[in-house]
Amino acid sequence: xxxxxxxxxxxxxxxxxxxxxxxxxxxxxxxxxxxxxxxxxxxxxxxxxxxxxxxxxxxxxxxxxxxxxxxxxxxxxxxxxxxxxxxxxxxxxxxxxxxxxxxxxxxxxxxxxxxxxxxxxxxxxxxxxxxxxxxxxxxxxxxxxxxxxxxxxxxxxxxxxxxxxxxxxxxxxxxxxxxxxxxxxxxxxxxxxxxxxxxxxxxxxxxxxxxxxxxxxxxxxxxxxxxxxxxxxxxxxxxxxxxxxxxxxxxxxxxxxxxxxxxxxxxxxxxxxxxxxxxxxxxxxxxxxxxxxxxxxxxxxxxxxxxxxxxxxxxxxxxxxxxxxxxxxxxxxxxxxxxxxxxxxxxxxxxxxxxxxxxxxxxxxxxxxxxxxxxxxxxxxxxxxxxxxxxxxxxxxxxxxxxxxxxxxxxxxxxxxxxxxxxxxxxxxxxxxxxxxxxxxxxxxxxxxxxxxxxxxx
Numbered sequence: 001x002x003x004x005x006x007x008x009x010x011x012x013x014x015x016x017x018x019x020x021x022x023x024x025x026x027x028x029x030x031x032x033x034x035x036x037x038x039x040x041x042x043x044x045x046x047x048x049x050x051x052x053x054x055x056x057x058x059x060x061x062x063x064x065x066x067x068x069x070x071x072x073x074x075x076x077x078x079x080x081x082x083x084x085x086x087x088x089x090x091x092x093x094x095x096x097x098x099x100x101x102x103x104x105x106x107x108x109x110x111x112x113x114x115x116x117x118x119x120x121x122x123x124x125x126x127x128x129x130x131x132x133x134x135x136x137x138x139x140x141x142x143x144x145x146x147x148x149x150x151x152x153x154x155x156x157x158x159x160x161x162x163x164x165x166x167x168x169x170x171x172x173x174x175x176x177x178x179x180x181x182x183x184x185x186x187x188x189x190x191x192x193x194x195x196x197x198x199x200x201x202x203x204x205x206x207x208x209x210x211x212x213x214x215x216x217x218x219x220x221x222x223x224x225x226x227x228x229x230x231x232x233x234x235x236x237x238x239x240x241x242x243x244x245x246x247x248x249x250x251x252x253x254x255x256x257x258x259x260x261x262x263x264x265x266x267x268x269x270x271x272x273x274x275x276x277x278x279x280x281x282x283x284x285x286x287x288x289x290x291x292x293x294x295x296x297x298x299x300x301x302x303x304x305x306x307x308x309x310x311x312x313x314x315x316x317x318x319x320x321x322x323x324x325x326x327x328x329x330x331x332x333x334x335x336x337x338x339x340x341x342x343x344x345x346x347x348x349x350x351x352x353x354x355x356x357x358x359x360x361x362x363x364x365x366x367x368x369x370x371x372x373x374x375x376x377x378x379x380x381x382x383x384x385x386x387x388x389x390x391x392x393x394x395x396x397x398x399x400x401x402x403x404x405x406x407x408x409x410x411x412x413x414x415x416x417x418x419x420x421x422x423x424x425x426x427x428x429x430x431x432x433x434x435x436x437x438x439x440x441x442x443x444x445x446x447x448x449x450x451x452x453x454x455x456x457x458x
Contacts, residue, residue, distance in 0.1 A: 010046075010065035011038075011077035015084045024330070026088060028308060029347040032189075033085060034093040034162055036259060038062050038078065039148075042102035049323035051259065052095075053164060054102030054130065058148035061156075082157045091159040093189055094152065098136060098145050099168035099196065100128040107134075114138055127198035128165055136173045145173065146180045153185045160189025162213075167196035171204050178209050191253060206247045211300060214241060214252045221256050221293055222267055224378070225286040225448075227401045231373045231380040234399065238382060239369060240298030240360070249360040252299035256290055257307060259326070262317050264290065265310040275315035279336075284310070285448040288342055288424050289399060292450045295346040296397050298360055308343035309333040338426070345427030354421075354454065357384050357395055365389060372408060379406045381443060383413055388457050396453040400445040407444050414441045416455035424450045 017023055025033055037052030040060040052062065066074025082092050101107060107115040117125040117133040124132040135141055152158045163169055174192065181188045194202040194212045202212045217237050223229040236242075237254070246252040257264040265276030268290075269283050276283060287310055294301050305311070309332040319325045333340045349355055367387035373380060379400040386394065396418060400406040418439050420428055424446070437444060437451060445451060 010067065011061070011074060011081045012067050015077070015081040018081070018084050018088050018090075023088070024305070024328075025090065027344070028303070029344055029351065030303065031089060031351065032091040032093055032159075034191075034302070035095065037095045037097055037164075038065065039096065042104075049321055049326075051320060053097050054100075055097045056102045056104075056106065058098075058144055059151055079156050086157065091189065092157070093160040093162055093191065094158050095164055096149065096152075096161045097164040098134060099165040100130040100132050100134050103131070105132055108132070115141055127168055127196050129197055133168055136169050142173055142176060145169075146177055149177060149181055150184055153181060153188060159187075160191065162191040162193065163210075164193055165196040166192035166194050166205075166210075166212075167199050167201045171201055171208070174205070174210060175208055182209070202245055206245070206251065211251050211253050212245070213258075213302075214245060214254055214299070216245065217241065217252065217254045217297070217299075218256050221290055222264075224293070225289045225401050226268060227378060227403075229378065231371075231378055234293070234378075234380050235369075235371055235373075235382065238293070238297050238397075240363075242363065246299065249298045249363065250300050253302050254294055254297045254299045255302035255304065256294065257304045258302075259304065260318070260320070262315070263304070263311055263313050264307055265312050266315050273315050276310060276312040277314055279310055279312075282448060284336070284339060285424055286401075287339060289401065289448060289450050291339075291343050291346055292397075292422065292424075292452065293399065295350045296358065296452070298358055301350065303343070303347075306332075309336050309340045342425075342427060345429065346422070349421070349427065349429075354393065354395070357390055357393075370413070372410065372413075374406060374408050377404075377406065378402060379408070379445065381408060381410070385457075392457045394455050394457060396439075396443075396451075396455070398443060398445055398449075398451045400447065400449045403447045405444065405446050406449070407442050409442050410439055414439065418453040418455045420451065420453055422450070422452040424448065 038061055039055050040057035040062050041050060041052045042054045042056045043050040043064050046064045061074045061078040063069035063074055066077055085092050115135055117135050119125055127133050178190055190210045192205055192210045192212045194200055194205060205212055220229055220233055220237055224234055240246055240249050241252045265279055266274050268286055269276040270280045306328050313319055313325050316325055368389055370383040370386035381398040384395040420437050422428060
């Protein structure tokens with residue numbers, strides 16, 4: 001969009017883009033947007049490519065995203081952006097960084113010993129990997145964190161926060177943040193990236209109101225679609241990582257890639273240089289399998305921008321400050337239109353009435369799921385609502401990550417009237433013209449195959 005001379009890419013331009021029918025998140029069908037940090041950072045110019053993870057002022061929107069930052073236009077422009085995204089049907093979640101501060105580390109000039117963790121020689125510890133570790137449990141540090149978050153939630157209307165390297169923020173502080181925020185916004189969304197270079201507190205957060213990015217899920221799915229993980233693990237993650245990671249269904253944020261490190265297609269490609277720019281047929285089939293698993297897993301599914309059209313970083317792992325590599329090439333959505341549509345249809349299903357069997361508020365009973373685990377195989381067949389406890393419909397989901405076709409007896413489930421909703425190529429939905437793979441006594445799945453069926457109870 002041509003916005004006139006002198007208008008840089010910022011809050012105002014994103015708001016205008018959000019008003020268009022071609023707004024990418026709108027075409028994908030998602031309902032929440034998680035933005036990388038928008039608090040003032042140590043970027044030196046509007047032209048500099050910056051991820052925003054070096055916060056310099058916790059209370060101010062980034063001046064580099066404002067049209068007239070010398071007059072503070074970024075304040076109202078960011079408020080207007082959040083308001084517009086709400087109007088378009090999106091909740092707004094912000095990445096916030098309270099584990100370290102950007103350069104110059106302004107609080108260091110006020111009281112280095114008070115605001116930062118120090119080694120015995122007086123230097124800053126560096127478990128963040130960014131040069132310093134913020135002493136979040138200091139009373140005034142906690143006050144800065146809480147009051148800046150309340151400001152973002154009330155004045156700007158932000159709906160939730162994802163805490164960068166939350167292990168360094170610490171459970172005690174996170175619990176206090178939850179209490180203070182929910183006193184002013186009971187419906188606030190709280191998400192932790194529960195690790196750092198020091199450790200991992202995912203297990204510790206199970207008795208809190210925080211959801212956590214699930215790195216175990218991320219690593220497992222990559223292995224599973226490549227035929228290197230078992231059916232028991234897949235069953236555990238589809239059920240929402242119960243017991244060991246998530247106490248309540250939405251406590252796990254399920255994902256396979258994020259802004260940093262290699263993207264999905266570069267990780268799983270058969271190309272030897274880890275460059276998924278030109279994915280193979282098997283790469284595409286495995287990506288469809290991943291999409292189906294992600295959308296059939298209990299928890300919050302997170303899609304990184306470009307995942308639906310197999311964005312590649314050309315095999316590069318660390319793309320910090322690499323705007324050329326991180327930029328989205330929307331033409332890939334035309335190159336791989338079948339995959340892009342596959343993701344859209346699965347998002348649609350997840351948000352539909354049928355998808356209520358995945359969008360669980362509380363854990364279902366033990367008989368809600370039934371599993372068929374073909375002997376000697378990594379393939380898995382799962383029945384959802386097997387006990388009929390959640391409405392008048394069952395779902396059957398089947399995955400075969402191997403190069404050998406699956407021909408598996410369904411036992412008592414062969415008596416159901418199954419209708420195909422999706423396979424490894426497309427989401428059929430209610431299309432009565434499909435040449436459906438309708439199970440009888442046995443269920444057939446081709447190599448690298450996926451299937452979703454529905455059946456009324458009774």
